[in-house]
Amino acid sequence: MSNPIEFYFDFSSPYAYLAVAEIDALAAKHHRNVAWKPMMLGIALKLTGNKPLVDVPMKGDYTRRDVPRTAKRLKLPFVWPEKFPYAAIAPSRAFYWLSARDETKGKLFARAVFTAYFGHGKNVDTPEAVAEVASHLGVPKDETLAALQDQAVKDRLKTETDAAIAKGVFGSPFFIVDGEPYWGQDRLADVARQLEGA
Amino acid sequence: MSNPIEFYFDFSSPYAYLAVAEIDALAAKHHRNVAWKPMMLGIALKLTGNKPLVDVPMKGDYTRRDVPRTAKRLKLPFVWPEKFPYAAIAPSRAFYWLSARDETKGKLFARAVFTAYFGHGKNVDTPEAVAEVASHLGVPKDETLAALQDQAVKDRLKTETDAAIAKGVFGSPFFIVDGEPYWGQDRLADVARQLEGA
Numbered sequence: 001m002s003n004p005i006e007f008y009f010d011f012s013s014p015y016a017y018l019a020v021a022e023i024d025a026l027a028a029k030h031h032r033n034v035a036w037k038p039m040m041l042g043i044a045l046k047l048t049g050n051k052p053l054v055d056v057p058m059k060g061d062y063t064r065r066d067v068p069r070t071a072k073r074l075k076l077p078f079v080w081p082e083k084f085p086y087a088a089i090a091p092s093r094a095f096y097w098l099s100a101r102d103e104t105k106g107k108l109f110a111r112a113v114f115t116a117y118f119g120h121g122k123n124v125d126t127p128e129a130v131a132e133v134a135s136h137l138g139v140p141k142d143e144t145l146a147a148l149q150d151q152a153v154k155d156r157l158k159t160e161t162d163a164a165i166a167k168g169v170f171g172s173p174f175f176i177v178d179g180e181p182y183w184g185q186d187r188l189a190d191v192a193r194q195l196e197g198a
Numbered sequence: 199m200s201n202p203i204e205f206y207f208d209f210s211s212p213y214a215y216l217a218v219a220e221i222d223a224l225a226a227k228h229h230r231n232v233a234w235k236p237m238m239l240g241i242a243l244k245l246t247g248n249k250p251l252v253d254v255p256m257k258g259d260y261t262r263r264d265v266p267r268t269a270k271r272l273k274l275p276f277v278w279p280e281k282f283p284y285a286a287i288a289p290s291r292a293f294y295w296l297s298a299r300d301e302t303k304g305k306l307f308a309r310a311v312f313t314a315y316f317g318h319g320k321n322v323d324t325p326e327a328v329a330e331v332a333s334h335l336g337v338p339k340d341e342t343l344a345a346l347q348d349q350a351v352k353d354r355l356k357t358e359t360d361a362a363i364a365k366g367v368f369g370s371p372f373f374i375v376d377g378e379p380y381w382g383q384d385r386l387a388d389v390a391r392q393l394e395g396a
Contacts, residue, residue, distance in 0.1 A: 044256070047255055047256065048254050048255045048256050048257055049249070049254065049255070050254065050257070051247070056246050056247065056248065056368075057245055057246045057247070057368075058242070058245065058246050058363075058366050058367075058368035059246055059248070059368050059369070059381075061366060062366060062368065062379055062381055065379065066379075066381075069378075070388075073388075073391070165256075168256050168259060168260060169256075170254075170255075170256035170257050170260070171257070180267075181260055181263065181264075183257075183260055183264075184384065186382065186384045186385060186387075186388075187384055189384075189387060190268075190271075190384075193271070
């Protein structure tokens with residue numbers, strides 16, 4: 001199997017939620033694995049001087065229209081959560097911790113976080129909420145809560161965020177395929193074209 | 199024939215140049231006209247607090263890579279002009295003046311401006327350069343130069359830019375299809391999907 005597709009995202013990004021619906025099927029079709037890499041996008045936005053989408057005049061209005069219509073096209077449940085955007089520290093840390101134990105479970109957890117938040121409008125920003133999501137995958141809540149306090153788990157998210165920024169990741173979702181960068185859910189067609197050519 | 203597809207752009211936008219390669223064929227396939235609407239994007243950027251793409255850290259590097267590779271895929275000539283971006287006042291004014299006389303000639307002129315600038319790296323920011331481009335379409339240079347001094351022509355560009363902003367246009371290219379807004383050259387696939395459904 002060739003290089004994995006690097007999939008960078010922030011759990012708070014609605015366009016990442018939309019990308020999640022397509023990325024694994026696309027990768028499987030081309031016999032690639034996907035390396036899911038949640039990060040704290042706010043740190044990259046600080047460096048670039050960009051603001052979260054919905055805080056930008058005009059662009060915010062557009063996004064509020066564009067995301068639901070794209071979700072509809074992809075037949076995904078979608079609601080704007082009341083608390084949006086949010087700092088996705090807890091789910092991101094839990095993801096790396098879970099993935100180190102079991103890669104498949106890590107991805108199932110990430111999907112469950114996205115669906116809870118953007119599909120059903122449930123808050124996923126607290127350790128308790130994250131432990132609740134993980135518990136449905138058979139992970140005891142106290143283990144998740146303990147892991148979220150672990151300094152090594154905290155450091156991992158920081159390391160991953162720094163590494164993403166060092167690779168030039170400034171938005172979410174962001175894909176790197178054999179070194180070639182693609183920014184945006186609407187660039188999955190280009191990712192597919194590259195995979196077809198590879 | 200149904201409503202025209204509204205095509206908003208700034209002549210200084212490389213993604214608008216890429217969109218130009220596809221928009222007319224797409225519209226023709228669906229029996230729609232395209233209303234080309236150049237505007238001064240800088241005024242919208244000021245309102246949204248956004249900066250020109252290439253001035254944004256990281257995003258600028260990405261754009262410098264993304265535009266040439268997309269041009270290559272579309273089989274379009276492309277060079278980064280030395281003076282980029284530029285204030286496209288002269289070509290925008292000339293476009294509206296020419297289009298009022300002859301819509302087809304206006305579009306041919308717009309294509310010629312894009313190709314001169316992004317295809318061959320020629321400056322198109324001065325009245326003389328714009329008159330030169332128009333002269334190849336049979337428009338005497340002195341007529342173009344005179345038009346560019348005309349207050350009504352100047353006012354027209356201002357009116358069009360204000361109207362675009364009032365419709366929520368904050369980026370280039372930007373399409374409005376039967377009231378539905380699409381931002382970005384990479385959203386032409388969505389424009390196509392809407393036209394197919396219409």
